[in-house]
Amino acid sequence: YEQVASGSVTTTSAQTITDSRFIYEGTKLMGLLAEGEEYFKTNKELIIPEGTTEIADGAFFVPYGYEEEIPDFDLYISLMQKCAFIGGECTEEEEIQYNTLENNLGSIAEYNATNSRLKGLTLTIPNSVKKIGIAAFAGLGLIGNLTIPNSVTEIRDMAFMSNQFNGDLVIPNSVTKIGINAFMFIMFDGTLELSSNLETIGKQGFAGNQFIGDLVIPDSVTVIDDGAFYESGFTGTLTLPNSISEIGYNTFAVTGFTGEVYIPDNITNIDYGAFWDCNNLTSVSIPTNTIYKEVASGYSNPSFPVGITINKR
Numbered sequence: 447y448e449q450v451a452s453g454s455v456t457t458t459s460a461q462t463i464t465d466s467r468f469i470y471e472g473t474k475l476m477g478l479l480a481e482g483e484e485y486f487k488t489n490k491e492l493i494i495p496e497g498t499t500e501i502a503d504g505a506f507f508v509p510y511g512y513e514e515e516i517p518d519f520d521l522y523i524s525l526m527q528k529c530a531f532i533g534g535e536c537t538e539e540e541e542i543q544y545n546t547l548e549n550n551l552g553s554i555a556e557y558n559a560t561n562s563r564l565k566g567l568t569l570t571i572p573n574s575v576k577k578i579g580i581a582a583f584a585g586l587g588l589i590g591n592l593t594i595p596n597s598v599t600e601i602r603d604m605a606f607m608s609n610q611f612n613g614d615l616v617i618p619n620s621v622t623k624i625g626i627n628a629f630m631f632i633m634f635d636g637t638l639e640l641s642s643n644l645e646t647i648g649k650q651g652f653a654g655n656q657f658i659g660d661l662v663i664p665d666s667v668t669v670i671d672d673g674a675f676y677e678s679g680f681t682g683t684l685t686l687p688n689s690i691s692e693i694g695y696n697t698f699a700v701t702g703f704t705g706e707v708y709i710p711d712n713i714t715n716i717d718y719g720a721f722w723d724c725n726n727l728t729s730v731s732i733p734t735n736t737i738y739k740e741v742a743s744g745y746s747n748p749s750f751p752v753g754i755t756i757n758k759r
Contacts, residue, residue: 473499473574478510478563486563492588493570501571503579503602506564506586509557514550519580522547523603523626531649531672532695555585555608562586573597578605580625585609592634596620601628603648608632615657617641624651626671631655635679640664647674655679661703665689670697672717677701688712693720699747702726706757709736719747729755 469476475498486492494501503519525544529536536544565587571578573595581604592611594601596618603625614636615629621641626648637659638652646669653676660682663670667687672694684703686693692715699722707721709732716738721727730750732738738749750756 468495471502473497475501475505477502477505477508486567490566491568491570492564494572494575496572497574498572499574500577501575501579501582503581504584505579505582507558507581507584508554509561512554512557514553517547517550517554519603522551523580526626527649533672551581558585558587564588571595571598576600578602580604581607583609594618594621601625603627604630606632612636614639617644619643622646622666624648626650627653629655638678640667642666645669647671649673650676652678658682660685663687663690670694672696673699675701686710686713691715693717695719696722696747699723704728706731709733716749718745718749720749721751722747722749723751725751727751727754729757731757731759734758 469479475494508516525540525547528534529541529544566589568590569583569588569592571594574597575595576597577600578598580602583606584604585608588609588611590611591613592606592615594617597620598618599620599622601621601624604627605625606629607627608631610633612633612635615634616639619641622643623646624644627650628648629652630650631654634655634657638657638661640663642664643666644664645666647667649671650673653673655678657679658681661680662685665687666689668689670690670693673696675698676696677700680702683705684698684707686709688710691712693713695717696719699719701724703724704726706729707727709730711733714736716736718739739745741748
């Protein structure tokens with residue numbers, strides 16, 4: 447990262463931004479400058495400057511002055527898919543690479559847990575931002591409500607993972623993809639409203655939250671990956687779209703959905719643990735040709751809670 451001591455920075459779009467708190471590469475926000483520490487102590491807020499179009503991979507997650515090698519985030523995500531999730535095919539060499547990167551990221555996360563300048567601060571993202579990079583705000587201890595502006599089209603893997611936001615979360619209609627672990631282990635305790643143009647929800651994208659109310663997954667969604675809503679709360683009903691053909695491993699496990707779950711006709715396969723431990727459900731309505739996994743196949747967690755009423759149609 448190119449470091450800027452203080453003062454004005456001329457971006458590639460010929461826009462001049464005067465601010466000593468940030469590092470820029472063009473209009474891409476790269477992270478904090480050491481000079482910004484007093485500002486944050488005083489104002490208790492992280493305000494991304496207007497005109498910023500992209501928040502880079504690790505922009506705030508990687509500490510200013512971090513002396514170890516900066517991880518290759520794209521490589522880490524590709525290896526995570528192969529080595530960390532069920533169904534991945536990981537070679538011995540890839541496993542070594544993955545473990546090295548995992549340890550590197552773990553060191554950064556451990557550093558942030560005790561040294562993050564942003565712990566306890568609120569976050570404001572301007573309407574100019576289109577892309578939020580991998581782990582851009584991960585593990586910083588940010589608090590308060592999170593408002594994602596309508597300009598954002600891409601929320602990449604681990605973008606907001608492990609913070610302490612609360613309240614509602616609205617994914618604007620400009621967003622088509624939610625990355626792996628994008629909102630995992632956050633403290634949201636309000637409702638979740640998904641983009642009407644959302645197509646993909648990545649592995650564990652919303653896992654580990656405390657959402658309340660109903661969850662409506664729009665018809666635009668074609669992929670809901672494994673564990674997408676694992677342990678994500680909810681106190682109301684679940685509405686599934688006709689646009690998906692399967693429900694993956696642990697997708698809705700350990701959530702509080704109530705009433706009956708209606709499985710659309712296009713869903714032909716439901717994997718192990720998909721609704722495991724969803725003990726507030728009363729029944730499930732399921733097509734006769736839909737295959738769902740049971741304990742007898744060797745896994746400890748069936749697709750549905752033991753004893754739930756299965757209504758085949």
